[in-house]
Amino acid sequence: MVLGVAKSRLAAERSNWRKDRPFGFVAKPANNPNGEVDLFTWHCKIPGPSGSIWEGGLYPLDLKFTENYPTMPPECYFPQHFYHPNVYPAGKVCLSILDPSKAWKPGLSVKQVLMGVQELLKSPNHGDPAQQQAWEDFDLNPNEYDRKIKAQAQKYQAS
Amino acid sequence: MNGEAASPGWPQVVRAKLLQQRMKEAKILAVGAGGIGCELLKTLALSGFENVQVVDMDTIETSNLNRQFLFRKRHVGQSKAKVAAEAVQRFRPSCKINAMQANIKEPQYNVGWFKGFDLVLNGLDNLDARRHVNRLCLAAEVPLVESGTAAYLGQVTVHIKGTYECFECQPKATPKTYPVCTIRNTPDKPIHCIVWAKDLLFQRLFGRADVVSDLDEAAEKAEGETEGDAAAAAEQEASFFVRQTGESSFAYADRVFHRVFCFDIERVISMKDLWKTRKPPVPLRLDELRHAAAGAASTNGIHKSSSSQQATADLSACRLLGIRDSHAAWSTAQSAQVFLMATQLFLDLRSDEVGAAVFDKDDALAVEFVAAASNLRSTCYSISPLSLFDIKGMAGNIVHAIATTNAIVSGLIVAEAIKLLAGMPENCRATHLRSSVHTGRSGRERIIGPSMLEPPNPNCPVCGTAQLSLEIDTHKTTFKELLDRVVRRKLAVAQPTIQYDGFMYEEGPDLDEDEVADYAKFLGRPLHTLPAGGIKDSSVVEVSDQAQKLELSIIVTHQEEWDEEKDPEAFSLGGKLPVASADAPAEDSSVAGLSSLTGANDDDEGIEEVFEEPAFEARPNLTSKRKRSDEEQSPIEKRLKAANNLGEDCEVID
Numbered sequence: 036m037v038l039g040v041a042k043s044r045l046a047a048e049r050s051n052w053r054k055d056r057p058f059g060f061v062a063k064p065a066n067n068p069n070g071e072v073d074l075f076t077w078h079c080k081i082p083g084p085s086g087s088i089w090e091g092g093l094y095p096l097d098l099k100f101t102e103n104y105p106t107m108p109p110e111c112y113f114p115q116h117f118y119h120p121n122v123y124p125a126g127k128v129c130l131s132i133l134d135p136s137k138a139w140k141p142g143l144s145v146k147q148v149l150m151g152v153q154e155l156l157k158s159p160n161h162g163d164p165a166q167q168q169a170w171e172d173f174d175l176n177p178n179e180y181d182r183k184i185k186a187q188a189q190k191y192q193a194s
Numbered sequence: 195m196n197g198e199a200a201s202p203g204w205p206q207v208v209r210a211k212l213l214q215q216r217m218k219e220a221k222i223l224a225v226g227a228g229g230i231g232c233e234l235l236k237t238l239a240l241s242g243f244e245n246v247q248v249v250d251m252d253t254i255e256t257s258n259l260n261r262q263f264l265f266r267k268r269h270v271g272q273s274k275a276k277v278a279a280e281a282v283q284r285f286r287p288s289c290k291i292n293a294m295q296a297n298i299k300e301p302q303y304n305v306g307w308f309k310g311f312d313l314v315l316n317g318l319d320n321l322d323a324r325r326h327v328n329r330l331c332l333a334a335e336v337p338l339v340e341s342g343t344a345a346y347l348g349q350v351t352v353h354i355k356g357t358y359e360c361f362e363c364q365p366k367a368t369p370k371t372y373p374v375c376t377i378r379n380t381p382d383k384p385i386h387c388i389v390w391a392k393d394l395l396f397q398r399l400f401g402r403a404d405v406v407s408d409l410d411e412a413a414e415k416a417e418g419e420t421e422g423d424a425a426a427a428a429e430q431e432a433s434f435f436v437r438q439t440g441e442s443s444f445a446y447a448d449r450v451f452h453r454v455f456c457f458d459i460e461r462v463i464s465m466k467d468l469w470k471t472r473k474p475p476v477p478l479r480l481d482e483l484r485h486a487a488a489g490a491a492s493t494n495g496i497h498k499s500s501s502s503q504q505a506t507a508d509l510s511a512c513r514l515l516g517i518r519d520s521h522a523a524w525s526t527a528q529s530a531q532v533f534l535m536a537t538q539l540f541l542d543l544r545s546d547e548v549g550a551a552v553f554d555k556d557d558a559l560a561v562e563f564v565a566a567a568s569n570l571r572s573t574c575y576s577i578s579p580l581s582l583f584d585i586k587g588m589a590g591n592i593v594h595a596i597a598t599t600n601a602i603v604s605g606l607i608v609a610e611a612i613k614l615l616a617g618m619p620e621n622c623r624a625t626h627l628r629s630s631v632h633t634g635r636s637g638r639e640r641i642i643g644p645s646m647l648e649p650p651n652p653n654c655p656v657c658g659t660a661q662l663s664l665e666i667d668t669h670k671t672t673f674k675e676l677l678d679r680v681v682r683r684k685l686a687v688a689q690p691t692i693q694y695d696g697f698m699y700e701e702g703p704d705l706d707e708d709e710v711a712d713y714a715k716f717l718g719r720p721l722h723t724l725p726a727g728g729i730k731d732s733s734v735v736e737v738s739d740q741a742q743k744l745e746l747s748i749i750v751t752h753q754e755e756w757d758e759e760k761d762p763e764a765f766s767l768g769g770k771l772p773v774a775s776a777d778a779p780a781e782d783s784s785v786a787g788l789s790s791l792t793g794a795n796d797d798d799e800g801i802e803e804v805f806e807e808p809a810f811e812a813r814p815n816l817t818s819k820r821k822r823s824d825e826e827q828s829p830i831e832k833r834l835k836a837a838n839n840l841g842e843d844c845e846v847i848d
Contacts, residue, residue, distance in 0.1 A: 039362065040325075040655050042695075043656070044655065046738070049691075049698075053704045069726075070697070070726075071697065071726045072725075072726070127374065129373075134375075136372070162468070163375055170465075
């Protein structure tokens with residue numbers, strides 16, 4: 036039927052994204068080989084911030100929206116076991132602007148969300164541990180942390 | 195409206211023979227035959243409505259019987275819609291009620307089907323179905339009376355396309371969710387522990403484990419240097435909760451208890467940063483709790499007696515433990531006993547469900563498990579434990595329903611329905627039922643408060659979009675032909691984006707080559723063969739222009755036969771076109787935009803003409819049927835103001 040609030044907003048988000056796309060980023064609703072589109076799932080790519088140990092990587096990120104968007108934020112997922120202190124083992128990103136009880140606002144655009152996640156890559160939030168390993172390395176073993184981030188950047192190298 | 199004898203005002207009009215006849219004949223769709231639905235069907239029948247269609251997918255449950263008064267114990271398990279229809283017809287044989295046990299969201303209930311009704315009355319219990327019915331009523335241009343109740347509170351509103359707000363003109367509050375970080379590491383309210391117990395632990399132990407992900411802490415022991423190691427560690431983590439071969443259910447329950455209420459808590463305590471501003475949790479030791487619970491029946495003994503129990507449906511750990519008061523909070527030792535017992539019962543007597551169980555508020559054992567687990571976690575985090583009854587309510591999102599509220603709200607629905615049938619939409623009100631007495635403007639005390647209905651929100655993403663109708667042969671016409679002949683030539687769209695549920699097509703210079711190539715594959719396909727079901731009869735297609743500010747939706751009707759003389763284009767477009775405002779032209783797209791606009795102006799049926807002459811009346815048929823001359827002259831706002839005085843009397847429905 037008529038798209039409804041969530042899907043209309045997502046259609047508008049896609050339209051705005053096409054008009055004002057930040058360099059190096061990708062964001063598009065998912066489609067399957069039959070050409071069917073799922074507006075509630077977006078496949079995105081986030082470039083590692085230049086000048087940081089993340090540089091050179093193009094990191095895949097999935098946004099998962101619901102009918103309650105934009106009242107509720109999307110959930111953001113890196114691949115499973117993505118190495119970052121604020122990313123859960125399943126890949127889910129823990130970030131205040133993605134938290135409806137913290138800084139999420141229905142007005143935040145997909146672009147702002149993706150830029151926020153890019154910022155989180157180089158500036159992890161120490162108070163919100165989401166995985167033990169990266170969190171401990173970041174805290175206690177900075178050299179090891181840098182080494183693993185660089186190896187990960189290599190793995191997700193932009194082609 | 196002017197007090198003439200022939201046209202009495204509201205509510206005197208109810209006595210008019212003509213209106214009574216109209217009520218008899220009107221085709222009414224009642225969606226839902228539950229709490230509100232039962233009351234509504236009864237009130238409709240007793241008010242003189244005789245032609246009602248009721249749709250409800252649910253079957254009758256024992257917990258419905260206290261308020262859904264058309265149902266009896268013997269009906270448990272049967273269709274709500276069918277039993278309700280039979281019950282009403284027994285005391286009102288003249289009322290024809292056609293019942294269907296089905297989900298209103300099924301595709302056979304399409305726009306055409308909705309058009310067959312004069313009014314739609316909602317007695318639904320969820321947002322999703324309400325949105326769906328709202329959108330269909332808008333598309334079919336049938337007035338909708340929407341209702342809802344929660345304990346003592348109730349509400350009835352009227353939605354008429356083009357006249358009043360639709361259901362989605364204002365954002366609706368959505369069910370509260372909680373951030374995963376709080377649930378996993380730093381709960382500070384009982385609900386956080388309940389969500390943890392229900393969505394994480396219950397799911398992990400008895401449900402589909404692959405659905406849970408966030409319960410897994412990072413694999414702390416793995417050196418985690420490579421992806422493979424980390425994956426293996428995560429798997430090891432998940433496999434902890436799998437029962438090992440030969441492990442007794444008793445040993446398993448013990449092991450899980452130690453893991454989640456002791457080991458995991460200690461691990462969280464070690465994350466020192468979390469406890470700088472919070473009080474750290476305290477782990478629970480099962481041996482100490484067992485000691486404290488001395489005197490309670492031993493776990494092994496109960497286990498034996500439970501295996502003789504036959505009916506798995508009403509298994510209860512509390513009953514076996516002799517805990518009767520569901521309104522008192524358990525001691526920590528009792529919670530531990532219930533936790534162990536419920537886990538064992540699940541594994542021993544409902545083993546076939548393990549791995550696929552879904553939490554259900556009416557599943558006593560599942561509720562007991564969640565109550566015990568959440569109370570134990572609450573204890574760790576110094577949060578007050580709650581009673582089984584409270585936890586059941588919170589875990590199941592239960593709002594206690596009150597029959598009287600439903601009855602009052604149903605009366606209000608029927609009152610609004612009668613106003614609509616009387617052709618008096620200006621007398622319709624949004625009505626709120628309050629939980630306490632309120633003093634109105636007139637100084638009278640009341641609990642029912644009417645308020646004026648708001649006009650549609652022009653920015654509403656659902657009803658604010660222009661709607662066109664398109665008759666076209668969806669079998670022969672290709673997607674490219676639709677784009678060229680209708681979207682570009684008729685609608686002057688420069689860079690079309692075409693969407694419907696499951697399909698998206700975009701054009702524009704910003705797209706990547708591979709995107710353009712992917713989209714090009716759709717062009718030669720006949721409309722009905724496009725992805726996700728295609729464009730076919732009663733499809734709704736959204737069209738927008740990336741280069742201009744233009745959005746509209748097209749309702750498609752499949753039409754195979756075209757007279758070449760009369761309709762050389764072999765399609766027909768109807769409806770009111772919005773004026774395309776080019777206030778947001780994309781800098782890089784003006785060339786494409788201009789050329790197609792010029793093309794449109796060449797057409798002898800130029801778009802200006804369409805802009806000025808709406809092909810259909812925006813106001814519903816019901817209104818226009820009863821249109822009187824004074825109505826033609828005065829705008830609806832004026833009439834609404836005039837009707838304002840009547841507002842205070844609206845609640846008189848007897």
